[in-house]
Amino acid sequence: MPVHPLISDHAISLSATLAATIGLEEAILLSVLNDAARLQTQPQARLNSDTLRRQVPFWDDSTIVRVLDSLTAKGLLQLHGPAFTQAAGIVFSFGNAPTPQIAPERNTSPAQSVTVQRVAAQPQSKPQPTRPAPMPEQWQPSEEAVQRLEQHGIPRAFSFSQLDAFILQGQEQGSNRNDWNTRFFRFIKNQWVYAQNDAGRFRRQQERTGFQPTQEEAQPITGDWQPSSDALQILQRAGIDPQ
Incomplete structure (x- = not known):
């Protein structure tokens, strides 16, 4: 069956459980950053700003900055160096602070286990959304x-x-x-x-x-x-x- 003409870009793998826990926008951006970090070996991963924009073309720069700040506030992300709009790329890591150890379930990959541990360590409070205009x-x-x-x-x-x-x-x-x-x-x-x-x-x-x-x-x-x-x-x- 021919594919829909509007669906020609790459797909973003997204965990429904993660989205329900930390928010849909935060889960999307965290998945994009995780895919970029998975291809690198250094402790602090790097991602070009234009590459990030192409990964999330449905957001403008202000939205990207807002979601990055949200991930940082939740303790799920650490940014190193200049902000997103002030440099050609961002340098980030997924945190150096110790987190409570939670035994992973069976058939759970290491990457999934780290995500579960970090999410479980965060408070349940959610930021108040901006009132639509x-x-x-x-x-x-x-x-x-x-x-x-x-x-x-x-x-x-x-x-x-x-x-x-x-x-x-x-x-x-x-x-x-x-x-x-x-x-x-x-x-x-x-x-x-x-x-x-x-x-x-x-x-x-x-x-x-x-x-x-x-x-x-x-x-x-x-x-x-x-x-x-x-x-x-x-x-x-x-x-x-x-x-």
Whole structure:
């Protein structure tokens, strides 16, 4: 069976138990850092900032910094040297403080045992989440979000051409969110896939019919003009009410 066109990136292995214990975002980032450290032999692992961004393209830099701080506060991570946004990479370790020894269960790997011990040693209190806010009327995506879209081959002009549709969708839905940049990144990626599919279908139609538009065929708009079904379909995909 063909795979879904939107699922083409690598998968992040994630423990459901770990996510339920320390939080979903913390479990995702800890898994990414653990995979990077597993390939290194020195006590303090290193990870390039751009590589980390590519591993979690659904987050902007502020979200990465927030989750790193959360892992540090929980005692699950130690950062050495400059902060994430102040250097070309981060240097980290999984803590040097002694932790209570907990006998691992059968068929539990050493890496899993270390994770269980560190999680069990942490207090059960959880940080209070930031209250979500509605989308501002003049909302603009962050530069980091636009640059990550460019890294995925999506031109900056295309991203901003879809900005009004994204804002309209957010305001019509009346959502209160803290991750508008993440939602914008996903929205633009979806619209880019739709646009590429529509462009390919139009090219194939031209090849079959041999139709080549010319300037002589251009006509002024009339009073009874209606948008085409393709245009309406693209707008509906953007979340705009057909009415």
